[in-house]
């Protein structure tokens with residue numbers, strides 16, 4: 712039986728456990744490259760803070776581990792929620808801490824798996840994500856998400872203020888397979 716909650720072509724997604732919180736995970740959270748677009752970048756991350764964060768995730772949100780199917784290696788996390796059940800809406804965030812795995816389409820695959828779960832399994836109507844990170848923007852654009860707003864100077868970056876870009880996808884826009892995803896699988 713699969714140990715994964717969601718399984719794609721190269722990625723497995725499973726619950727993020729307190730046993731995942733260790734030196735490797737903390738190194739991700741304290742890495743300036745990983746945190747370039749994170750509100751956490753001015754604060755050191757500790758074991759205690761990471762455990763408190765995990766414990767603070769309520770019933771209407773999930774934080775999940777993104778793993779490589781072939782080796783089982785944990786390369787980052789994806790989070791959704793808290794779900795606004797009345798409006799059928801949730802925000803999605805992703806952090807791939809293992810920088811050696813960037814640029815291989817793993818974020819796109821993980822986001823697509825979560826998108827399917829949120830729309831097909833949970834029946835949500837809309838998902839959204841906002842960031843100053845152009846790589847996140849490129850990943851979701853390739854999955855058909857729309858840029859629907861810009862939050863001007865919302866983020867203080869290394870070299871000055873950056874805009875947040877707000878992307879969203881509606882349930883009726885979801886497609887199981889996108890051309891960019893098929894390209895990655897080859």
Ligand SMILES: CC(C)(COP(=O)(O)OP(=O)(O)OC[C@H]1O[C@@H](n2cnc3c(N)ncnc32)[C@H](O)[C@@H]1OP(=O)(O)O)[C@@H](O)C(=O)NCCC(=O)NCCS
Nearest residue numbers: 805806807813814815816817818819844845846847849850
């Ligand atoms: C954002 C992040 C999840 C992307 O992960 P990834 O696995 O490298 O993403 P993918 O390979 O699926 O897609 C990245 C896309 O961004 C593009 N990209 C990468 N750097 C870019 C940049 N500086 N400017 C524009 N596009 C960029 C890639 O070319 C790729 O697009 P393409 O496939 O159309 O060529 C990863 O960099 C990360 O975890 N960063 C730290 C945490 C973070 O900032 N999260 C976003 C906030 S929710």
